[in-house]
Amino acid sequence: MKGAVLVAIAAAVGNLLQGWDNATIAGAVLYVKREFHLESQPTVEGLIVATSLIGATFITTISGPASDSFGRRPMLLLSSILYFVSGIVMLWAPSVEILLLARLLDGFGIGLAVTLVPVYISETAPPEIRGTLNTLPQFTGSVGMFLSYCMVFTMSLMDSPSWRLMLGILSLPSVVYFFLAVFFLPESPRWLVSKGRMKEAKHVLTLLRGTEDVSGEMALLVEGLGVGAETSIEQYIITADNEDNASVHKDQIKLYGAEEGKSWMAKPVREPSTLAMLSRHGSVANPNVPLMDPMVTLFGSIHERVPQTGGSMLFPNFGSMFNMADQQHNTSARPENWDEENPNNDAGDRASDAGSGGDSDDDENNLRSPLLNNDDNGSEQLGGMGIGGGWQLAYRKDKKSKIHERIYLHQEPGAASGSMFSVAENESAVHAAALVSRSVLRLDDISDHHAIGKALEKQPNPSTSSWRDLMEPGVKHALFVGVGLQILQQFSGINGVLYYTPQILQQAGVGILLSNLGMSSDSSSLLISGVTTLLMLPSIGFAMRLMDIAGRRWLLLSTIPILLATLILLVVGNVVDLGSMVHAVVSTLSVIVYFCCFVMGFGPVPNILCAEIFPTRVRGLCIGICALTFWIGDIIVTYSLPVMLGSIGLAGVFGIYAAVCTAAWFFVFLKVPETKGMPLEVITDFFAVGARR
Missing domain, CATH: 1.20.1250.20 (MFS general substrate transporter like domains)
Structure with missing residues (x-):
């Protein structure tokens, strides 16, 4: 960084x-x-x-x-x-x-x-x-x-x-x-990816981010080359992937991350997602008003603070400016190790997942951590995301069309935080909103993480604007x-x-x-x-x-x-x-x-x-x-x-x-x-x- x-x-x-x-x-x-x-x-x-x-x-x-x-x-x-x-x-x-x-x-x-x-x-x-x-x-x-x-x-x-x-x-x-x-x-990594210069883009991204593992963001840049693809809003309950269980339940979907070894089990939620409902009807804090563009409400449903939760409905790590005064008022109640420069210190307090039963790890407040990551003991823990700003990139294969789809995921708070749906029965479950669209990557087998890595190394056809x-x-x-x-x-x-x-x-x-x-x-x-x-x-x-x-x-x-x-x-x-x-x-x-x-x-x-x-x-x-x-x-x-x-x-x-x-x-x-x-x-x-x- x-x-x-x-x-x-x-x-x-x-x-x-x-x-x-x-x-x-x-x-x-x-x-x-x-x-x-x-x-x-x-x-x-x-x-x-x-x-x-x-x-x-x-x-x-x-x-x-x-x-x-x-x-x-x-x-x-x-x-x-x-x-x-x-x-x-x-x-x-x-x-x-x-x-x-x-x-x-x-x-x-x-x-x-x-x-x-x-x-x-x-x-x-x-x-x-x-x-x-x-x-x-x-x-x-x-x-x-x-x-x-x-x-x-x-x-x-x-x-x-x-x-x-x-x-x-x-x-x-x-x-x-x-x-x-x-x-x-250096040259812009997004421009390099658009021209199929993948190795150069990865090298530049490594220098910019100060880390060798940039596979998730590289996949994001490739997916950003698409224009006009149909995108749908869905909602999942996501749990850790049990590698010992080879079978996938009929109402579950297996999701694969761009990073090697990352995979999850997702159960679609049939009710409308929080994102979809708020984007159409507004909310207590941001109701629809005459002449307001639905686009404003759609984006606003992400960032606003909702009274019941004390945090953002979709982005618990972000607060709105309307509550900055309250945050200043409560400064004296903050712990001694509070970091004034980190706006995410209270993310765990505002939107801990249902069933967590205690304080969240510090890693959960890190906006760049994966949605589900491994702790020191190798077990799956709830986390933040992997591509920046609270989002995780994942892939799935549509059972009917056999088309590979990319999914942008973001964690939603559980019932204890005011979410619409309860996931309390599963302590390691995460509520996530999802933007689903057809993947730009040419994938043969997404279950093989090496295949995703190879797809990222392939030079896509240079894109031209028209x-x-x-x-x-x-x-x-x-x-x-x-x-x-x-x-x-x-x-x-x-x-x-x-x-x-x-x-x-x-x-x-x-x-x-x-x-x-x-x-x-x-x-x-x-x-x-x-x-x-x-x-x-x-x-x-x-x-x-x-x-x-x-x-x-x-x-x-x-x-x-x-x-x-x-x-x-x-x-x-x-x-x-x-x-x-x-x-x-x-x-x-x-x-x-x-x-x-x-x-x-x-x-x-x-x-x-x-x-x-x-x-x-x-x-x-x-x-x-x-x-x-x-x-x-x-x-x-x-x-x-x-x-x-x-x-x-x-x-x-x-x-x-x-x-x-x-x-x-x-x-x-x-x-x-x-x-x-x-x-x-x-x-x-x-x-x-x-x-x-």
Whole structure:
């Protein structure tokens, strides 16, 4: 797991360069327009800023399919090269035309990094910390902005600030990014599997996870290559496999794990599973509401806390944010060996299986332990899972069709914990929800674990994405969510505000706050922008801590109302005459709070979700579509902002952004599901199931 963290940090340097560029152009454009006399040409000024967005938009149209064909790593290497070349050209730039060319190349590098870094991190990170690691691009981007504002502010204090030097310094950190990509970034194991390069994928996965036994996750990656397969929800009572008993009872099914020596006996439960019932009817904590997408309820039935159980109905190791206050209140009652960094300490207390009759082993709280594993004495014990996030991969052979099926299993609490069905008569029984679909593996005899291992070593036919795959119900539904989030994120106005923060604050009168220090209005605005960016960093750190605990959806629903409130304050401050000093304070504080809340929710979450909800086979293509939406919206917002400021003023601009934030909250509440802690392949299976309901 340490390897995955280091890889994510190295990959996120690409976003540091993007943040650096965003802040640099925001300050440098103040001096560019003076040298080239653009004060009366706001269109050209806007074009200098927007050209990089045009480049990012263009490269995005091919980045997704290109990454599916050539790999994620080569595209990140190309991004670092483009950053370097654009920095050198901007350092030279004798004319507006050359500067526009450099900005275009810079946009190519930005487009590749912003599009593919979240995909790369999602495909290399374990499910339990995937949200945390995928918040790193937001964090490094803000670090880049802060460092850049510090540089531009320092240079603004000089007699003759050089905008060429401001922009050209980008080439230095891009060299660091290139060497990190060359020496520290392996190719994505999911991409390698999709191209049939199984040995390379296993080697990379071994390095990322720090363990030699990655057969379960390798099988998961292979199974993730399927698109559009029919998936059903079932429920089993699972017991240890008695190897001495060669016969299988007629109402039992034998399940085989991908790991050698793993097998279980499963008895199908004929009543509807907890998952199926909650996904259709909701629950006490998450009832169905008018217009709510059934997909949201389906995912919500996994993560929510139900009053009778004190734990999640399907994920006893995960709690919802609604109970975090209770957990804090009970801190004094925790045992001395409580690990504050481990959210699973009380999993055994909340959802111990029926018939256990005592405290669960510490191993049961380990999210990455198998559903049934061997203790030191060789006997079978209840456990967690083997492929991440509380799930176990197993196989069975359908008696009628003779087709091999793969099953994603997750333990449900027993009757003592509030489950619908009692398994108290068998102390080593586990209640499990199951997602069942046809296996991608070409298996001859699943009873022979060596056969499963050999099937994993076989090179599957290299997968290729096609537009036809986008018509699959689950993929279409995921695209609706991803594209909708990208549109609403952009039209909430964040990038337009970021690019023009110095000018916006200058119009708001922030120079008054620092006039006693003898600073020019330009330097004052840049200083405020740098301080604002610095304050964003702890906010992102807080979001990183909550991303895999509270979840992506909760962060969005909690931060968007604060965005709305700050925008309303900005409108009021510009409509009502509060006096120059009060107006400056209200505007500055509102912008700071807006930024801090944005980077906790609407900043990182759309990219995180888009990198999680698409199947491996079409992930690059779908990410390209979402990123194209992102950049088109970015161009519209950025290019139109100077004109809007001149026509309707700050009050009108922020009023429009407030209306968009209102619409965004309802979209998230009704349409966006929670994906925290789930393997990517399980997420896409849920979309396939939910889209057909």
